[in-house]
Amino acid sequence: MSSKLSDTVSIRPMQADDLIQAEALDRLAFSDPWPAGAYIYEYENAQNSILLVAADTSRRAGQELVAAAVLWLVVDEAQVATIAVMPQYQGKGLGLKLLATGLAQAARRGAVRSHLEVRAGNAAALRLYYGLGYQTVGLRPGYYKDNHEDALLLTLEGLDAEKLDAIAAEA
Template sequence: MRRMREEPAAEKPSPFLIRPMTQGDMPAVTALEQASFKNPWSPELLRRELEHDWSTILLVEEPQPDESRKLLGLAIFWIVQDEVHVLNVATAPDQRRRGVARAVMDEVLARGRARRCVLATLEVRRSNEAALGLYKSLGFRPVGVRPNYYADEGEDAIVMVLDF
């Protein structure tokens, strides 16, 4: 009897659009940062990241019925030599648990693989259980601790690495 080859399950298309940030996005990105963090990135820091060749800011948006787009989240990362370094991932508080951070991290890692990177690194607050869970599910593993990394509250950062 001949065996039928199983077809992989069709991937559900993402409801999100992911694109690079532009200067025109600054007001919306600044508002997202302020809503997401006690110590948000300043417009000046964001502007500097936009100017660096090695830095990318990706925005996650959702198309709206009126043809506009709603900003849901972002990721800021560097690709230097053969490494992806994630500096910041933010999701609007009212959009959490929808897969926004996973979608943007999947894109960040895909871009690293396309550039033939061999590893990805990041730091995450020890208390951020949701982010730790996400990063572990993506294959990151904890490799160290940076004591008092988050100076605002003296909180440690967990250093995580993903080998491609």
């Protein structure tokens, strides 16, 4: 793992045992978390999805999950449905590692580009996405219901599994 992250943190596919922790993480990370049961639905309908978590094995049993991401594969596109890193693990490259890992898997399954939607004021997320090469391709004014914030639509073209593997390994 990265020199910035503990050797005890690793990325793996989401398992049934992770679902309660994933929902708890989502509520910690977002002001408007996914509704209850959303992760269970994603897990049970994952034929065209990539569900990843990062687990820190040095944490207490039942509290190992420190990050999660869901990508939806639609024909040759990978939509980033959600990505969340536990607050005390943010800013250490874990979001980058998780997203690059998910995008590399998506590329191996035929995705050539990625799309996502992000709050215009989410500076940490935008640093992550722009750093990876996403570009803003659209804007939905007042899209978010809680505070009427604008949504930016971002696209990353030319997904390359090997390059993404290298980014994930470096993060």
